[in-house]
Amino acid sequence: MKRQVESLAAWLEDRTGLPGAVAHFLDEKIPASGGWHQVFGSVAMFLFLTQAFTGILLAFNYAPTPGEAYNSLRYILTEVAGGRLIRGLHHWGASMMIVVVVLHMLQVFVFGAYKKPRETTWMLGVVLLLLTLTYGLTGYLLPWDNRAYWGTVVTTKIAASAPIAGPYVTRLLGAASGVGVVTFARFYAVHVLILPPATLLLILAHVYLVRRHGVTPQPGDELLPKKPFYPVQVFKDTAAIFIAFAVLFMLAVVAKVPLEQLADPTDTSYIPRPEWYFLFLFQTLKFFEGPLEIVGSTVLPGLAVLALFAVPFIDRARMVKVTRRTVAIGFVILAGIGWGGLTAAAVMSTPREAVAQVDYSAPTDWIQLSPEEMAGIAYFRQESCASCHSAGSSLGPDLTRTGIHKDAAWMIRHFKQPAAVRPGSAMPPVELGDAQLNSLAAFLLKLTPENSTALTDAPDFAVRGAVVYQDGHCAACHMVNGVGMKVGPPLNGLAKRQTRSWVDDHFANPRKLSPGSIMPPYQFSAEDKKNLTAYLFSLPE
């Protein structure tokens, strides 16, 4: 066996030279001071490869055109096995990559590793940082939800404000007449066709330069013998990669990435926010108004990038020990404080979500239910029915799986006196009024294995809103999802016709806003009104 392996290795060596090249690569001699602080480059490269892998997987189920993009992403999230995990890895991987690339640059900066003869290695690194940010900017549009659309509207407007180049950049981005299909196609092409090969080539050049000049030694290293890259440093790199991957995996599993509603160019109430790593730019922009705006939007960021490129030429001093690089360390601390302060200010000035949003990354079967059935979900939750009637419990039948072959009258008797219709039942009676029991029965009659996600995924504001709707007898005049009367206007598509504040004001005094209306005034509590409006605005058209 061993002999066969050896002869295969010899054959490969003779025909390709690959084993020798790998051995040569792994046997690189690094300075004695090398160690844990030099793992970030490897971690960044690993994250890039992971992004490529998860990105390709997403592309297998993704339709890159507006509208379709959103629907196919919803399909990935709600119907494809592992889709949510893969998308989570890709989403959080982007953030992790920014973090690791910046850590890598900080290490190089603090250790003075950009100094002669490594200036080009540093400048290539700056280009790689810009590519990483461009991935973030272009990938942001690809879900084509409201967040993606409105975020990109701001991005393209900023690009348009650039002096001289503005109109040309706008045309290049396909955003001359607003963000649309052309913008989307260009962002997608940049994200998947231009950036990955460019990144790959630049990483190769970057690593080649690292090999050419060797890992940067520290003062004092010249007295010590060098050590091989493999296996100790490779192990440290792998361990760091493993830690980074474990964090990424946890984020992908635990931190839900929401999907908002389909991009709506007419939704003028939407307040876009950039991704967290662009918040400092967003905040900087606020300090400059009117004609000075381009200072914050293009001049300052442009100067910052130039300064970053010029670092090796600004600081030409001789290499000194890390502990004596007080200016560099002080600069990093100041930059950190500045970045942190701007980001914190941006986070604090973000208005709290005034209205509840529907998360379309989860199944939304509940959206098809009538208000009465939705109210039934509220009572199902309020009475903790699921503590016995669920897959995990043997106390009562799992109502989501079996389907219920009883009628409403049987159910209501069962709710009131469980043992009377089912002798020996240990179920406690449900203490609710008749109207509420009717709602509960209506929901249970509608419950099938296909729409059972409604039980867990219907948002709290929607079921509470439906209870207010039922208590106010709104269905006596209005229709929702085909249920109710047509005395008043049907409420599906209300979000398209009116603003939230109009609806809020309308409850208190209908005749003021729609003269001749026969709708009675309603005095809801603030909580009830918020839930009801949010529920009505979440209805499908």
Next chain:
Amino acid sequence: MEKLESVPPPADGNSRRGFFQAGILGLGAAIAAALGLPALAYLLTPPKSKQPNRWIEIGELNQFAAGAPIEVAFRRNRTDAWKVVSEKDTVWVVKRADSSVTAFGPQCTHLGCAYHWDDGRQQFLCPCHSSLFRIDGSVISGPAPRPLDRYETRVENGRLMLGSLRTVGERQA
């Protein structure tokens, strides 16, 4: 500690080297598994089907004459992953004297060509490779491996409804 590595391996040097090599392989394998297994599930598991097959009405039963097969066109909504496509489809309806109905899928079971009813011969004939079927869908001759596929049918208030298309067993050897 760090300096030891460059010194020629002492007696325990091999085990130390072995530890690092095993660590690299182990951690690498763990990452590969954590990425690879979800990827396989993602690519190979059939997606959850949200839309159970609906029954489609294709017309009043009365409007179909008994006897000769009739080709009926209808529209159906088919869920194709994230898309619902409305598409035209046809079905060969055979209504017998007792009003019982059979509905055949419009494709030959050999290679999927559209076959037709040959009035003279009173047989279904596929023009591609000359498969012949009886009026009950069974194979008379030709390369077709099994009888014509049938739709589930149901009559509701005098309307003919189609369910899903089913194959009817392989041809007896």
